[in-house]
Amino acid sequence: MESRELSLYIRGLIPGDKKDADANRPVSVWKELDRLRGFPEKTVVCIFRTTGCAWYRFSACSMCGYFNDTSDNIIDENLFKQVDELYNSLGDARVVKIFTSGSFLDPREVSPSVRNYFFEKMKGKVDKILVESRTEYIRKDILEDIKRHNIPVRIAIGLESANDYIMKYSINKGSTLKKYLDAARLIKEEGFELRTYLLFKPPFISELSAIADVENSVKISAQYSNDISINPMNIQKNTLVEKLWKKGLYRPPRMISLARILIEMSGHKYPVLSYPTGGGKERGVHDDKFDKKLLDLIVKSSLEQNFSELKEYYSSLDLSLYNYELDLEDKLLLQTDYNTLVKRISRSSIFY
Numbered sequence: 001m002e003s004r005e006l007s008l009y010i011r012g013l014i015p016g017d018k019k020d021a022d023a024n025r026p027v028s029v030w031k032e033l034d035r036l037r038g039f040p041e042k043t044v045v046c047i048f049r050t051t052g053c054a055w056y057r058f059s060a061c062s063m064c065g066y067f068n069d070t071s072d073n074i075i076d077e078n079l080f081k082q083v084d085e086l087y088n089s090l091g092d093a094r095v096v097k098i099f100t101s102g103s104f105l106d107p108r109e110v111s112p113s114v115r116n117y118f119f120e121k122m123k124g125k126v127d128k129i130l131v132e133s134r135t136e137y138i139r140k141d142i143l144e145d146i147k148r149h150n151i152p153v154r155i156a157i158g159l160e161s162a163n164d165y166i167m168k169y170s171i172n173k174g175s176t177l178k179k180y181l182d183a184a185r186l187i188k189e190e191g192f193e194l195r196t197y198l199l200f201k202p203p204f205i206s207e208l209s210a211i212a213d214v215e216n217s218v219k220i221s222a223q224y225s226n227d228i229s230i231n232p233m234n235i236q237k238n239t240l241v242e243k244l245w246k247k248g249l250y251r252p253p254r255m256i257s258l259a260r261i262l263i264e265m266s267g268h269k270y271p272v273l274s275y276p277t278g279g280g281k282e283r284g285v286h287d288d289k290f291d292k293k294l295l296d297l298i299v300k301s302s303l304e305q306n307f308s309e310l311k312e313y314y315s316s317l318d319l320s321l322y323n324y325e326l327d328l329e330d331k332l333l334l335q336t337d338y339n340t341l342v343k344r345i346s347r348s349s350i351f352y
């Protein structure tokens with residue numbers, strides 16, 4: 001499929017009708033642990049409901065279903081109220097992560113007035129903020145405007161892969177490595193911090209190729225990043241990846257592979273971490289048999305940046321079947337998920 005065809009196909013999967021949602025309230029606010037100040041601590045996470053990512057007007061990334069959380073009619077007044085709700089949920093947490101189903105720095109999604117209101121509200125209450133953005137909004141004028149508020153900010157960019165071919169034909173990111181590198185340099189020049197997101201196992205490539213791709217992307221992005229978050233695929237609704245998965249043409253990555261990447265990349269200058277969404281679940285990173293200890297160790301070692309326990313546990317596992325499956329899949333043209341197909345067929349009514 002040509003890249004334009006792919007983009008249009010993915011665009012066609014975005015549902016036209018949005019479920020009713022309260023425009024004055026964030027999609028969700030919760031607390032979790034992260035290490036944005038270099039140690040694990042309670043962090044408030046807030047997803048603001050906005051009009052969503054600018055890329056949705058043309059297409060979407062092949063794994064992105066965040067459009068499910070957007071609303072077309074959000075105006076500044078709604079976002080002021082959402083900021084107030086976040087403010088009231090802070091408690092004693094000193095660190096905040098903001099997600100928007102798009103880019104916090106896109107002035108059409110979060111206007112300068114809302115952005116300034118947000119930073120003014122956070123002043124004195126929090127010591128570190130993470131916001132996410134596509135590279136096109138990482139502009140000098142916007143960064144200078146944020147700097148006036150004197151709050152340390154880490155900007156997160158979804159590089160996903162340092163391989164432009166994968167970015168274009170597998171992820172449909174609408175971006176390039178060069179755009180990431182330019183944005184990363186500007187972030188550093190302006191005195192901000194950078195978190196780089198990498199996507200582990202986009203569609204159409206084998207798990208072995210995906211491991212190699214993440215490891216190569218870590219090496220390229222490490223010199224610019226304060227930390228690198230490896231996000232294993234989590235299958236979201238109304239996405240290309242979900243369509244492939246339902247047809248048995250995509251299998252989410254294995255947790256053993258994620259552990260392997262973390263162990264192999266843990267000696268880098270900046271922290272490599274992973275807090276998998278949907279870990280152990282059918283739609284998330286999982287092995288054929290759920291290994292809670294492995295998942296817990298992945299999260300614990302990411303938070304503490306100490307991978308010795310994970311290494312020890314990983315070395316104790318019998319990986320012969322895992323290695324066999326990965327080698328076999330790597331030789332196949334289509335990434336067929338035979339295990340899931342067999343399970344689905346055996347559950348289907350044709351046998352009854």
Ligand code: SF4
Pocket residue numbers: 053054055056059060061064065066101102103134158173
């Ligand atoms: S850039 Fe981010 S929000 Fe926009 S479509 Fe891609 S993953 Fe989704």
